Amino acid sequence: xxxxxxxxxxxxxxxxxxxxxxxxxxxxxxxxxxxxxxxxxxxxxxxxxxxxxxxxxxxxxxxxxxxxxxxxxxxxxxxxxxxxxxxxxxxxxxxxxxxxxxxxxxxxxxxxxxxxxxxxxxxxxxxxxxxxxxxxxxxxxxxxxxxxxxxxxxxxxxxxxxxxxxxxxxxxxxxxxxxxxxxxxxxxxxxxxxxxxx
Amino acid sequence: xxxxxxxxxxxxxxxxxxxxxxxxxxxxxxxxxxxxxxxxxxxxxxxxxxxxxxxxxxxxxxxxxxxxxxxxxxxxxxxxxxxxxxxxxxxxxxxxxxxxxxxxxxxxxxxxxxxxxxxxxxxxxxxxxxxxxxxxxxxxxxxxxxxxxxxxxxxxxxxxxxxxxxxxxxxxxxxxxxxxxxxxxxxxxxxxxxxxxx
Numbered sequence: 001x002x003x004x005x006x007x008x009x010x011x012x013x014x015x016x017x018x019x020x021x022x023x024x025x026x027x028x029x030x031x032x033x034x035x036x037x038x039x040x041x042x043x044x045x046x047x048x049x050x051x052x053x054x055x056x057x058x059x060x061x062x063x064x065x066x067x068x069x070x071x072x073x074x075x076x077x078x079x080x081x082x083x084x085x086x087x088x089x090x091x092x093x094x095x096x097x098x099x100x101x102x103x104x105x106x107x108x109x110x111x112x113x114x115x116x117x118x119x120x121x122x123x124x125x126x127x128x129x130x131x132x133x134x135x136x137x138x139x140x141x142x143x144x145x146x147x148x149x150x151x152x153x154x155x156x157x158x159x160x161x162x163x164x165x166x167x168x169x170x171x172x173x174x175x176x177x178x179x180x181x182x183x184x185x186x187x188x189x190x191x192x193x194x195x196x197x198x
Numbered sequence: 199x200x201x202x203x204x205x206x207x208x209x210x211x212x213x214x215x216x217x218x219x220x221x222x223x224x225x226x227x228x229x230x231x232x233x234x235x236x237x238x239x240x241x242x243x244x245x246x247x248x249x250x251x252x253x254x255x256x257x258x259x260x261x262x263x264x265x266x267x268x269x270x271x272x273x274x275x276x277x278x279x280x281x282x283x284x285x286x287x288x289x290x291x292x293x294x295x296x297x298x299x300x301x302x303x304x305x306x307x308x309x310x311x312x313x314x315x316x317x318x319x320x321x322x323x324x325x326x327x328x329x330x331x332x333x334x335x336x337x338x339x340x341x342x343x344x345x346x347x348x349x350x351x352x353x354x355x356x357x358x359x360x361x362x363x364x365x366x367x368x369x370x371x372x373x374x375x376x377x378x379x380x381x382x383x384x385x386x387x388x389x390x391x392x393x394x395x396x
Contacts, residue, residue: 002233004339009207014240034389035200041386042212044332046346048384054393062396100385121245121346124366127322131393134242141202148319159396168322186246187298188239191232195252198260198357 003045013138018181020143021077023174028083032140040136045129047107048100051093051122052129053165055086065158066170071149074170081145082174086155088165089126091118123168130168137173141181145172211336212272216379218341219275221372226281228337245305245325246298249291249320250327251363253284263356264368269347272368279343280372284353285331286363287324289316321366328366335371340376343370 003010011017025049033056062118065082067075078084094112098105112118130146137144146169155167201208209215231254243249255264264282265273276282292310296303310316328344335342343366353365 002229003237003337005210005237005337006204009203010237010337012203014237017240019242030395031200033393037289037389037393039201039208039212041392042215042383043329044342044344045216046300046344048394050387052284052392055351056395058395093241100387102384114309114393124325124346127325128329131241131326132333133331135333139203139208139210144242146242146244148322156382186300189248189294189298191235193294194239194248194250195231195235195254197228197254198258 001152012141017138018143018176018185020145020172020174020180022177023081023145023172024177024182026082026175028142028163028173032056033083035142036133036136036167039139039193040129041133043132045125046068046121046141047097047104047145047191049093049097049122049125051089051091052126052133052168053088053090054108054133055088055159056179057084057086062159066155069151069154069158070147070170074149076168077145078172081172083172085171086159087126087130087168087171088160089119089122089168090165090166091115091122094118094121119166123166127168134171137171141175142173143176147171210275210339211333214233215336216341216374216383218343218370218372218374218378220375221279221341221343221370222375224280226340226371226375230340231281231283234331234334234338237337238327238330241327241330243323244319245295245302247291247295247320247323248298248327249289250279250289250324250331250366251288252331253286253337253357255282255284260357265354267344267349267352267356268368272345272347276345276368276370279370281370283369283371284356284357285324285328285366285369287317287320289313289320291320292316305376317364321364325366332369335369339373340371341374345369352356 092110097108292306
């Protein structure tokens with residue numbers, strides 16, 4: 001046992017979990033999303049900045065608008081998913097820093113005063129959080145179907161008209177259907193291909 | 199029990215895990231890093247592209263070079279950590295796509311033919327993988343200390359002189375020392391602050 005994480009948890013989060021393209025009709029409840037968030041919120045970000053914002057697209061009207069911004073191959077599965085979430089970065093995350101990182105009270109007005117810095121650093125840290133969130137969906141016993149095939153400008157203008165957020169990925173969430181993925185898993189790079197020692 | 203992940207695993211990965219700034223002398227073995235990689239490699243990336251590359255900085259000479267590129271506040275803890283890893287994106291990840299995504303054999307020469315596209319998409323997906331990797335370190339019962347305070351150009355020129363990789367974060371890894379973190383955990387945004395419904 002080289003890993004401390006138990007085998008069932010390894011399977012749930014990594015080894016048996018798959019990206020889902022089809023879901024059952026079982027709803028994803030507010031309670032489930034809150035449990036996911038209240039777990040993954042603890043994973044680290046630089047300066048504790050937590051720039052990820054999640055938009056749960058629940059109303060039929062909002063779902064229809066979102067689907068219209070997706071590439072054709074992503075439309076039908078998203079229209080049918082129990083829940084779809086827009087994961088976005090808040091470029092104004094620095095407003096919360098005096099509370100989130102009280103040991104460095106001037107961060108908001110110094111290092112993060114300029115928007116281009118916030119866009120670069122915020123996108124990196126919100127993307128780390130997107131990775132945590134995808135694993136959090138799996139921790140709830142659900143499957144995630146993250147997508148990047150969409151018109152980002154269209155989503156941003158439609159869902160974030162104030163211009164302060166930018167979409168990072170759109171994630172379908174639900175209980176996987178029987179035909180949720182291809183039987184064979186795609187290959188992964190070997191350890192020696194991805195990891196080197198100097 | 200809203201979550202399927204057992205409570206011990208929740209604690210190990212999220213609730214009790216903390217970003218460590220000090221470590222014991224216990225070495226981090228090759229076997230441990232391989233177990234971490236062979237777990238987190240299964241988490242998803244777009245088109246199965248897997249652009250993350252990990253450089254384990256083990257030799258005293260390489261460690262000294264790396265420390266020289268860090269901000270002063272990160273130098274001493276990195277010089278003393280059992281293991282430090284550079285997490286980087288490979289901008290030439292598309293070369294592996296015909297093998298990694300055989301269903302779309304022309305991706306390498308169409309969508310990913312241009313380097314600016316690879317830099318943008320690769321950085322996003324490698325950053326998702328960096329998030330998975332940080333949780334994988336915790337899955338091994340170790341603590342991670344990710345850092346972004348460094349001269350990125352200096353690290354890139356020094357460790358990736360061919361210009362095909364870019365550092366995303368530098369992570370200290372080891373068994374946390376008694377004084378590894380401040381007693382009080384920094385606050386997290388509440389569910390209602392981070393998640394909205396439309």
